[in-house]
Amino acid sequence: MQHAGEDFLRGVLVWPMTPWREIPLADYEGHMALSEVGQADYLANTLERLVREYAPRSVAVIGCAGGNGFGRLADLEVPRVVGIDINPAFLAEAKRRYAGALQCLELVCCDIASAGCPFEPVEFIFAALIFEYTSVPASLASLRMSLRPGGHVAAVLQLPHASIGVVTPSPFTSLAKLGPVLRLIPPVEFQQDAEQAGFRLKSSLAHVLPSGKAFQEILLDAC
Numbered sequence: 001m002q003h004a005g006e007d008f009l010r011g012v013l014v015w016p017m018t019p020w021r022e023i024p025l026a027d028y029e030g031h032m033a034l035s036e037v038g039q040a041d042y043l044a045n046t047l048e049r050l051v052r053e054y055a056p057r058s059v060a061v062i063g064c065a066g067g068n069g070f071g072r073l074a075d076l077e078v079p080r081v082v083g084i085d086i087n088p089a090f091l092a093e094a095k096r097r098y099a100g101a102l103q104c105l106e107l108v109c110c111d112i113a114s115a116g117c118p119f120e121p122v123e124f125i126f127a128a129l130i131f132e133y134t135s136v137p138a139s140l141a142s143l144r145m146s147l148r149p150g151g152h153v154a155a156v157l158q159l160p161h162a163s164i165g166v167v168t169p170s171p172f173t174s175l176a177k178l179g180p181v182l183r184l185i186p187p188v189e190f191q192q193d194a195e196q197a198g199f200r201l202k203s204s205l206a207h208v209l210p211s212g213k214a215f216q217e218i219l220l221d222a223c
């Protein structure tokens with residue numbers, strides 16, 4: 001079966017089992033834009049703030065979906081942008097939306113936890129709400145290979161909430177497929193894995209949205 005965007009496939013011989021390849025982008029983006037979820041703007045704002053602060057000449061967005069935040073990178077005139085995702089249909093839509101605004105856009109369809117997910121190293125990596133679905137040590141090892149000397153990784157982890165479910169209840173029922181595979185990563189565990197992978201912790205801050213959902217923003221430097 002052909003998937004839209006199959007031309008992006010690179011280095012993936014065996015796909016891991018993941019419900020992410022079965023979720024329509026419209027469902028995912030509809031869910032993220034719900035006021036009780038409110039995460040799409042938060043992630044795009046965080047990416048923009050960090051790119052303004054570090055002014056990298058190359059940025060990779062891991063788990064980029066349909067390109068949330070890419071418009072901000074175009075406005076900031078980042079010279080090189082790489083988007084990584086495991087769902088080729090998401091990347092096909094990201095290409096349709098942003099290839100004009102971001103002429104330097106590279107889109108790679110791969111499993112970030114695989115050693116076969118190479119891209120030319122970048123100065124800044126933004127990896128938000130992706131480690132919940134992957135092997136953290138394997139993904140960090142892969143990212144370490146794709147970070148330039150002196151570069152930075154920003155990770156956003158979802159934190160547990162006493163009353164809101166891990167996947168916020170939503171009219172987009174396909175999102176329920178994520179529940180069984182989503183694992184919240186304790187920030188301390190993530191930091192230990194990051195040090196093992198050759199990163200140094202720069203900062204770690206919690207951020208709470210008006211919905212009450214909370215996230216840990218972790219910045220890593222390459223050792």
Ligand SMILES: C[S@@+](CC[C@H](N)C(=O)[O-])C[C@H]1O[C@@H](n2cnc3c(N)ncnc32)[C@H](O)[C@@H]1O
Binds near residue numbers: 032068084087110134
């Ligand atoms: C929760 S979303 C991330 C949030 C997104 N950056 C945004 O701003 O909306 C997770 C994304 O990671 C992708 N993904 C999940 N597992 C992956 C993997 N192993 N390798 C690469 N991408 C993956 C999914 O297809 C999805 O687009």
